[in-house]
Amino acid sequence: MRTVSRRGLTLTIGVALSVGALLTAFPFLWMIFGSVKPLSESVADPPRILPQAPTFEHFARLFGEMDFGRYLVNTIMVVLISLAGVVLMAMAGYGFAKFRFRGRGLMFFLVLATMMIPVQVTMIPTYLILNGMKLTDTLIGIALPGLVSGFGVFLFRQFMSTVPTETIEAARIDGAGEARIFWRIILPLSRPIIAVQIILTFITAWNSFLWPLIIAGDERLYTLSVGVSLLNRQIATNPSLQMAGSTLMVVPILVVFVVFQRHIVQGFTLSGLK
Template identity: 85%
Template sequence: MRIVSSRRLTAAIGAALGAGALVTAFPFLWMISGSVKPRSESAAYPPRLLPEAPTFENFAQLFGRLDFGRYLVNTLVVVLISMAGVVLMAMAGYGFAKFRFRGRGPMFFLVLATMMVPVQVTMIPTYLLLNGMRLTNTLVGVAIPGLVSGFGVFLFRQFMSAVPTEMIEAARLDGAGEARIFWRIVLPLSRPILAVQIVLTFIGAWNSFLWPLIVADDDRLYTLSVGVSLLNRQIATSPSLQMAGATLMVVPILIVFIVFQRHIVQGFTLSGLR
């Protein structure tokens, strides 16, 4: 009797979770479906979930008439530049985790304190600094403010604190330098948290909107998110075009998240427990 009731409870929980998943996924399905609808179907009433005559004309317009190819290249360049910050944050986390030096505690407190400062507060000083360095209106200037984050340093420090110190000391006794220890021992052992930070950095750089809009005067330096926002003026005439732009923004993030999902869960769990 208990086994039957337990199976019913499991089935009910599974059905509830499945229904919740469908409700959550429905906007994404509607977005992807709308991106391949012709203009006549996108404005039809009553609306239909699946298109009768699917077409990729909307994507062709994005990359042809609306120059989304340039926006995509700009976004990929910003993502690649931001990935260099992952190595910098890993180095900082390793230093705070395994080195003993004067002022380590106050310095780490300052790193954590940066997490409490809203990004909007630092935009004007950051813009003035980059303007003085003549990096405004450049892709480097778009990427630099998001290069390093206090949260990333904190994650690496928490994870690398659990790396056995004896292993590092043994490598030093064998004559390995600090750079070799970091690249050959510490970084390979930190793959879970490294995958987490790569995903977070990718999402942050891919979705960057406000800062590129501020620092870039030339529309040829806009990112994808800024390009999608420019489609607002066309929403009355071609909602399917906006759906295509939104799909172009969202689908790569979903793919990256699905690929690294196991590493994300493992990395956050281990960094929290250790």
Template identity: 70%
Template sequence: MSSIDSRRRAVGASSRSQPSRQSTRASRRALSVTIGVALAIGAVITAFPLFWMLSGSLKPHRESISYPPQLLPQNPTLDQYVRLFTELDFGRYLVNTVIVVLIGGVGILLMAMAGYAFAKFDFRGKGWMFFLVLATLMIPVQVTMIPTYLILNSMKLTNTLVGIALPTLVSGFSIFLFRQFMSTVPTELLEAARLDGAGEFRTFWQVVLPLSKPILAVQAVLTFISGWNSFLWPLIIASDQKLYTLSVGLSLLNKQISVDPSLQMAAASVMVVPVLIVFIVFQRYVVQGFALSGLK
């Protein structure tokens, strides 16, 4: 009888626990739905300016200044983009920007070498040198613009694309990221490569760099965005309009052309869309690189 009573009690307890479990599942589902709706609303609010920019760039001039404004173009056209690269100098600005970004890309290798040295080598003054690298993060870029301009002027690099890209070759923050990431590379793997007869440069090139793809992707995206969106420095160092970058050309467009929202939206799209494409392509590596570097 006692065993039968215990079974009945167990069945009764399980029957009473089922509604509580169902209510817990329902509350979790409601919470998930609420969070999903909130995230969807936030995504729509965030993406709406980008959608409005792309939509406005496809509108004819009449539709762009019509009131009330329309969300979608009635007669979409690419005339504004054609006008940017035929009547205006945006083709030249685009080439200049790409050249500046490519020159700045050389700095990725230099910063990777510096980060590798701080992570895996012991030498005199290593702590103080790394402290000086971190100290540069506390100095605003605007403070160093005049000394940098004077140095480049003495080297006759003002009003050149090399002079525009040269200050972006090295960044203290990027060296810090490389150092954090390369500290996770096993030292035993490097010692094994050296025992096999590999020199330091070959070890760095064939062992360390292949393992550093996530942080290289992070630096590639950061370097691309920095060079692509650079405005103040190219405006200062380039006196020739033929050396302007896209950001400077966009600012110049707003002063040269009367109110033409569709043309300005098209120019802004040329500035923004490549950055979004690069970030989407490297997004997985960017997240992985920041996570492995200890920055969360």
């Protein structure tokens, strides 16, 4: 009886989770199906979930008429520049975790304090600094403020605190320099948390909207998120075209998350160990 009861409970939980998953995924499926619907189907009443005559004309229009190819390249460049900051955050986390120096506690407190300051508060000072450096209307100016984050340094510090100090000391005794220890020992051991930070950096840079809109006066420097927001102003209401733009924004994030999801769980778990 207990075996039957457990099977029934397992089946009930499985059904409940499946229903929840379908409800959660439904908006994404609607978006993807809507992106390949002809305009006549997207405004039909009553609406249908599956397209009757699928077409990729809306994606072709985005890249052919609306310069989304340039927006995509700009977004990829911003993401690549931002990913360079992962190495910088790893270095800072390693320094806070394994080096002893005067003022370390205060400096780490200041790093954590930056997490309590809303981004909107620092936008004007950041803009003035970048304008003084002649970096407005550049992709570097778009990516530079997000190059390093206090949360990223915190994650690396927490993870690298779990790396045995004996391993580092043994490498030093063998004659390895600090740079070699970092690149050949610390980084390979930190793959899970590096994967986590790559995902977080990718999502932040890919979805960045307000800052590119402020810093880029030239429309040729706009990112995908800004381009999608312009669809309502550039053309009359076209749900299928808007769904195509949204799909172009969302699908890469889902793909990256699915690829790295195992590392994400492992990284967050290990980063909390002492």
